[in-house]
Amino acid sequence: MSEAVDLAALNSEPYYLPLADEVELFRAAYDAKLPVLLKGPTGCGKTRFVEHMVWRLYREERSHETELDVPLITISCHEDLTATDLVGRFLLQGDETVWRDGPLTRAVRSGAICYLDEIVEARKDTTVLIHSLTDHRRLLPIDKTGELLLAHEDFLLVISYNPGYQSVLKDLKPSTRQRFVSLTFDYPDEEREATIIAVEAEVEMELARRLALIGAKVRNLREHGFEEGVSTRLLIYTASLVIQGIAARRAADIAIVNAVSDDATVQQAIADIVDVVLP
Amino acid sequence: MIELADVESPLTLFAEGIAGRYYHIKATSEFSSRRLTLSPEAAALSRDTIFVPATLDYPDSAAYRVLVLQQLGQQEFGTFDFSVSVAKEIIPQFATLAAPEAALRESDFEFFYRHVEHPRVLQRLFTCCERARIAACVVARYPGSKRHVEAYRKHLRSTLQMPPLETLSQLLEAFDRYADGLLADGDTASALFEYGKSELQGAAHPAATVYDTAGAALHIYDHWMQQLAMPLVTLDSGAEHDDETGGWLQREARLEDWEAELKELNTTLAVEMLDGSDVIAGNAENLQDGELRPPDVDIKALKNEHDNLARRLDMERSAIRDALGPVRPLARSYRYDEWDYTQHRYLRHWCRLYEEKLPSVVQASRAEFQRVVDANAPGVLRQLEQIKPLGYRRVSRVVDGDELDFNALIEARLDMRAGHSPDERVYSRKERIHRDVCAAFLVDLSASTDDPIEPPEPAPAIDPPQDGAVNLRDPYDDDVYNLAHDLSAESGRRRIIDVQRESMLVMSAVLEQLGDSYGIYGFSGYGRDCVEFFVVKEPDQSFTQATLDAIASMSPKRSTRMGPAIRHATRKLLASGNALKLLIILSDGFPQDCDYGPTRGDHEYGLQDTAKALQEAQVKGVESFCVTVDKSGHDYLKRMCPESRYLVIEEIEDLPQALSKVYQTLAGK
Numbered sequence: 014m015s016e017a018v019d020l021a022a023l024n025s026e027p028y029y030l031p032l033a034d035e036v037e038l039f040r041a042a043y044d045a046k047l048p049v050l051l052k053g054p055t056g057c058g059k060t061r062f063v064e065h066m067v068w069r070l071y072r073e074e075r076s077h078e079t080e081l082d083v084p085l086i087t088i089s090c091h092e093d094l095t096a097t098d099l100v101g102r103f104l105l106q107g108d109e110t111v112w113r114d115g116p117l118t119r120a121v122r123s124g125a126i127c128y129l130d131e132i133v134e135a136r137k138d139t140t141v142l143i144h145s146l147t148d149h150r151r152l153l154p155i156d157k158t159g160e161l162l163l164a165h166e167d168f169l170l171v172i173s174y175n176p177g178y179q180s181v182l183k184d185l186k187p188s189t190r191q192r193f194v195s196l197t198f199d200y201p202d203e204e205r206e207a208t209i210i211a212v213e214a215e216v217e218m219e220l221a222r223r224l225a226l227i228g229a230k231v232r233n234l235r236e237h238g239f240e241e242g243v244s245t246r247l248l249i250y251t252a253s254l255v256i257q258g259i260a261a262r263r264a265a266d267i268a269i270v271n272a273v274s275d276d277a278t279v280q281q282a283i284a285d286i287v288d289v290v291l292p
Numbered sequence: 293m294i295e296l297a298d299v300e301s302p303l304t305l306f307a308e309g310i311a312g313r314y315y316h317i318k319a320t321s322e323f324s325s326r327r328l329t330l331s332p333e334a335a336a337l338s339r340d341t342i343f344v345p346a347t348l349d350y351p352d353s354a355a356y357r358v359l360v361l362q363q364l365g366q367q368e369f370g371t372f373d374f375s376v377s378v379a380k381e382i383i384p385q386f387a388t389l390a391a392p393e394a395a396l397r398e399s400d401f402e403f404f405y406r407h408v409e410h411p412r413v414l415q416r417l418f419t420c421c422e423r424a425r426i427a428a429c430v431v432a433r434y435p436g437s438k439r440h441v442e443a444y445r446k447h448l449r450s451t452l453q454m455p456p457l458e459t460l461s462q463l464l465e466a467f468d469r470y471a472d473g474l475l476a477d478g479d480t481a482s483a484l485f486e487y488g489k490s491e492l493q494g495a496a497h498p499a500a501t502v503y504d505t506a507g508a509a510l511h512i513y514d515h516w517m518q519q520l521a522m523p524l525v526t527l528d529s530g531a532e533h534d535d536e537t538g539g540w541l542q543r544e545a546r547l548e549d550w551e552a553e554l555k556e557l558n559t560t561l562a563v564e565m566l567d568g569s570d571v572i573a574g575n576a577e578n579l580q581d582g583e584l585r586p587p588d589v590d591i592k593a594l595k596n597e598h599d600n601l602a603r604r605l606d607m608e609r610s611a612i613r614d615a616l617g618p619v620r621p622l623a624r625s626y627r628y629d630e631w632d633y634t635q636h637r638y639l640r641h642w643c644r645l646y647e648e649k650l651p652s653v654v655q656a657s658r659a660e661f662q663r664v665v666d667a668n669a670p671g672v673l674r675q676l677e678q679i680k681p682l683g684y685r686r687v688s689r690v691v692d693g694d695e696l697d698f699n700a701l702i703e704a705r706l707d708m709r710a711g712h713s714p715d716e717r718v719y720s721r722k723e724r725i726h727r728d729v730c731a732a733f734l735v736d737l738s739a740s741t742d743d744p745i746e747p748p749e750p751a752p753a754i755d756p757p758q759d760g761a762v763n764l765r766d767p768y769d770d771d772v773y774n775l776a777h778d779l780s781a782e783s784g785r786r787r788i789i790d791v792q793r794e795s796m797l798v799m800s801a802v803l804e805q806l807g808d809s810y811g812i813y814g815f816s817g818y819g820r821d822c823v824e825f826f827v828v829k830e831p832d833q834s835f836t837q838a839t840l841d842a843i844a845s846m847s848p849k850r851s852t853r854m855g856p857a858i859r860h861a862t863r864k865l866l867a868s869g870n871a872l873k874l875l876i877i878l879s880d881g882f883p884q885d886c887d888y889g890p891t892r893g894d895h896e897y898g899l900q901d902t903a904k905a906l907q908e909a910q911v912k913g914v915e916s917f918c919v920t921v922d923k924s925g926h927d928y929l930k931r932m933c934p935e936s937r938y939l940v941i942e943e944i945e946d947l948p949q950a951l952s953k954v955y956q957t958l959a960g961k
Contacts, residue, residue, distance in 0.1 A: 095722070097694035105704070105718060110696065136724075226433075233312045234305055282305030285357055289310075292435035 023072055023084060029058065029065035030209050035196050039066045042194050043169055048147040050190065051173040053198030056244020058209075059173045060087065062198070063128050070126075081167075086120045087128045090135035096142045100155055112158055121146065121153045124167030132172040133185055140189045146170055147192040203229050206245055214252030220261065223291055224248045227269065230286045237279050243269050261291050296346050297641040299353040300627060306357060307342055310434075311364050316625045319346035322644075322821065327615040328540070337363040339544050340621040350447055354440035361437055365426040368433070372545040374502045376400045383507040385514070397608055399539035400546070404506065408513060416464045417488075418509035420471035424496035425505045427473065432498035445473045457482045460520065471496075484519055488512045540615045543608065550605050557598045564591050623648035626863075628856040630820070633900035634890060643820045643856040649842070650814060650826035656837075656844035661797055668798040672952035676802055684722045693719030729808045729959050730831050730870035732861045733796060735846060736879035737814040737826065741789040742848035743880070745944050788880045788921055789848050791947050795878070796828070796843050798948040799955070804835050808959065811864065812839075815857035816849035820887055823856045824849065831868055854883035855901035858916070862909040874958050875909055875916040876951070882928045895928065903932040917954050921947065 042049050043066075051059045064085060071084035088099065101115035120127035132140065145152045151164040172193065174185050201209060203225045211221035225248065232242030247268050254264035265287045270280050296303075296319050304317045320343045323330045330336055336343045344359045366372065379400075380387050389407045405411035405418070431438045452474055457463050467488050469475045495508035613619070623646040630642035688697045697720040704714035796812055803810045809831040817823035828842040829835070858877065865873040882895050889897025909916050918929055918938040925940040932938070941950050 092724075095694045102694070103696060105701070108705075230309045230312075233309045237305060278301045279305060281302035282309060285302060285306045286309045287436075288354075289357065289361065289434040289437040289440075292438075 023064060023068045026068050026073070027061055027064040028209075028212055029061055030201070030205060030212075032198075032201055032205065035062065035198075036066070036069075038194075038196060040070070043070060046151070046166075046169065048170040048172070048193045050193035050195045051171065051198060052176055052195055053173070054175060054200065054242065054244070056246035057198050057200045058245060059198055060128070060130060063087075063126070063171055063173075067126050081123060081125055083119075083123070083125055085126050085128060086116045087130060088116050089130045090132050090139070092134055092136065094135040094139055096136075096138050099139060099142060100153070101157075103157065117143075118153060118155065118162065121162055121164045121168050124165030126169045126171060129170070129172040132174050132189075137186075140186065143170060143172075144189070144192065200228065200232065200242070200245060206248070209245060210248050210252050213249045214256060216252040216256055220252060220255060223261075224251055224265075227265065227287055227290050230290065231269065231273065231283055234279065234282065237274070237276070243273050243283075247272055262287065265291065294348050294350060294353055294355070296344060296348075296356065297627065299356055300641070303353070303356050303360060307360050307364060310361065311367065314340075314624055315364075316341040316620070316623075317360070318343055318625075318644075320344065321346055324617040325615055335359045335363055337366055337541060338616045338619070339541070340619045349451075350444060352440070352443070355444045358437060358440050358444050361430045361434060362423070362426060365430045366422075366541070369426055369429040371422055371426065371502055372542045374400050374404070374506070374542060376403050379404060379503055379506055382503045383510065385507065385510050397543070397604070397611065399542045401539045401542055408510075410513075410517070413460070413464070413516075414509060414513045417467070417512050418506060420464075420467050421492050421495050421505035421508045421512075422502060424471040424473075424492055425500050425502075428496045428500075429498045441473070448472075449474050457485065460516075463516075467492075484516055487515050491515075540612055544612050544616070547605065547608055547612065550601060550608070554598065554601050554605060557594065557601065561591070561594050561598055564594060620646055620648065626860060628823075628859045630855055631901045631904035633897060633904075643823050643853070645817075645823040645825050645856045645860050647825045647827060647860065650828050650845055652838060652841035652845050653847075654841060654844040656840040658837075658840070661801075661840055664794050664797050665801040668794070668948040669801055671949055672798055672802050673805070675949075675952045675956050676806055684724055686720055687723050688720040689715075689717040690719050690721050691717050693721030695720045727808060727959075728871035729874065730865060730868040730872070731803070731808060731810040731874040731876060731955065731959065732831075732865050733799065733810065733812045734857060734861045734875060734877045735792055735796065735812065735814045735828075736852055736854075736877070736881075737789070737816040737846060737849045738852040738880070738884075739848050739850055740852075741792060741880050742787055744785040744787050745791065787848075788944065789846065791921070791944050792878055792880075793843055793846050795947045795951050796846070797840075799951055800829070800835055800839070800843070802952065803955075809868070809870065811868075812843065813857075813861060813864075814846050814849075815854075816851060817853055818850040818886060820853070820885070823853050825857055825860050851885040851888075852879065852881065852883050852898075853885040853888055854879070854898065855905040858902065858905040858909060862905075862912060862914050865914050866912060872959065873914045874955070875914050876954060876958075877916065877918045878947075878951075879918065879920050879922070881920070881922045881925075899928055899932055906933050906937075915958055917958060919947070919951060919954060 039049060039062075051062070053059050067085040071081060088094075097115070099115045099117040101113050101118050103110040104113050114122070117127055117129075119125070129135070129143075142153075145154060146164060147170055151168070153162040153164065154160075155162060174190075200206065203222070206228055207218060207221040207225040210216065210224050211218050214221075228243050228245065228248050235242045251261075251264045251268040254268060255261050266284065270284045270287060273283060274280055296317070300317055304315070307315045307317060318341050320330045320332050320334055320336070323336070323343050330343060333345050334343070335345070342360055342363050344356055344363075348355050386404075386407065392403075392406045394403060395406075401415070401418070402411075405415045408414045427441070431441060452469065457466060463482070463484060466475065466485060470485075470489060471492060491508040491512045495504045626645045626647065627641040628643045628645055629638040629640055632639050687693075689700045690697075697718055700715065700718045700720075704716075704718050707714040799810070800812070810829075811831040812828040814826040814828060815824060816826075826846075828846060829839045833839065854877070858875070861875055865875060883898035883902045884895060885898065886892060888901070889895070906916050906918075916933070916937065918933055919941065920929060920938070921941050921944045923940065923942065925938070929938040929940065939950060939954060941947055
């Protein structure tokens, strides 16, 4: 299979610093069986938030009820991802073809949370597939086997979507968007981002603050060939490299300057920002 | 030696990153003001521009970043937040001073200076202290800049001579240098100077505010004036000093407060009108600054207050524009080289091009749009149908796919039975057919597009404006001119611009159906320092009512400096990343501008530069095509581009069809 399927066991708590009331909202949506849409730029913590919530729901609070080995199935969508990749396909096995469930079908059967990351990247037929799963029917029709699968009561579909990303051609259709409750994410403010960097990379707060400031300043250049700005993830990478003994400027060079843009002028400007912010 | 032109692009981005908003970066020589002058070595900040010297006698571009940080620091660290009323509360020494009579529309800085006998002395002291404070704040917030600041200062120190301290102005000059870190401790042995230094050091730290520096400046002023045995030379006379830009900027910052206040008044007024409260003759005039309005607001007084404020705003705005030059806060600026065929070389960074969204001044009607499209689109669509449409196709024999490919499957089984190793490619897959095209339509919005299609009737000449306009060389920079042109539009004659607009509507409608990405831009301008590039629609924007309004708002403007516009459109196309990049230029005559060539009226220079710009585009992989409605176009177009690359339209009304034909030829390859 071509898609990256991340099977997370989630036995320890993934660190997540709530920015508002998203934790309570997600839990309420889960209890009410309402599918959730997470909007926000790349690397701002959407995936981490889902992992954290799955840990809370399946490992911390309801550990006595559920023994799911894989409570979270994450699928990173891409433009060649088809409905088949999600639902399943016939494979050749010896003299016969056998049906193999796709990741979405597995989640629907087992009662896991299925997280479709960057859903707009996937083909349009993929998004239509999830329509019947996301309304009161909670059904997944599997055309090829003729099965009409009723979702497990613990199943929840979570998708993420990046509004500013790419062109309007890749916008999410209203008919899809309106099936979800939307939680909007953005990069945290400087102080909280510094806390996150400090905790994740285990660096001193002073360095974390400097990196958070770089993040804020570089994001001011979002329009110049990179829509996203520098993600919290990249700032954490930088800090992690520093912990490994790489000089801060060099670490920022490879984790931020070169990673964010290929445009030489933009790279120069970001390098200049890094240069003045780091001591 | 480093030139601004070499570092302008990354420096502009650097400033945008630090400030969080766009600033033009310009050489001090580009500062145009009726009231103020900037010395070539000075740096200054205006509402939308950071001015820095055109060259620096220093080997590292970091010096420019130091200057930019220092200028932006004034915004970031609150220089312009200064208010006299707050200063009265915070600085005890200032509270004891008798307030002079408030002048009409002066900055809080100016009012502050006028509290003492020699305002210019206080001004110099204050700006010195404030610069030192900002420098300290910048280094604290951006510690990496410290080594650049120190290296640059060291370099400057080596080129400066210590002035003698015999007059007050020499003392102030030395103090200026000390504030900028250009004097080492111990360079002077004057008690007055030492007092100033200690006060300045007290105020120049990151935790200090603008009021601390104001307080320090007052202390130094008082001390110096009491102890001074030097002659007070002509300090209070002469032209306004560079530092004056600070005062104007503070007035500009205050303008925003007034605008907010006016908006609030508008809302209150609207609500009160709706409530239908009784009109009571005004008590609002008696309100003091900062005093709260009693809850029972009366409409008449409110209205008066609103009108006064609106008037005050207008006057202040025009005064500021006069002092700080014209602003283009919504535009981004770029510099482009120009080809000088007389010298056979490029003039580096010769033109400044402003890119901005075309303001939508016209509310376009959908029905009218539909009428134009219905009239033209069928023929155009027929032509474009020959271009392959978008869709999916099924690809068989692939390793991974949504369906099993039975032919491949059977062959695989046969192979297995025969003891061969089977081909694993037994699936089929639907694949999207991409048409990787981006087209840019560059529409000439020169004044001549206002000409009627029919032979012109004699019309009264429009005189260039006599005064009030900012660019005196620019006969188009005036509302009277534009108004006259708008009126001519209402007279019902069909003009070239009308056909150009309609062509753009038709092409939009058709390309939307075809699914190709396309951008629409207009260009005009006046002079090499003001080429205008208007964005009507970017390729990644969808076609909305706003696009329709923008197309309807395309109107005749000024000159036709084609070279920089083509270079900029090329840059945009390259950024689109599409495989096939098309540039279609729509014009109504040869390139011309007031300074496009050594002599006015010499078209050769413009032609050569445009030809060069088209060649550059070609080299970069952009396919260009010129369409002109000027019947004499053959004469010059054949010198600008190959014959297969231009089209002269005989009947202007045929433009939409002709355009689609061009598009089909270029994009249907």
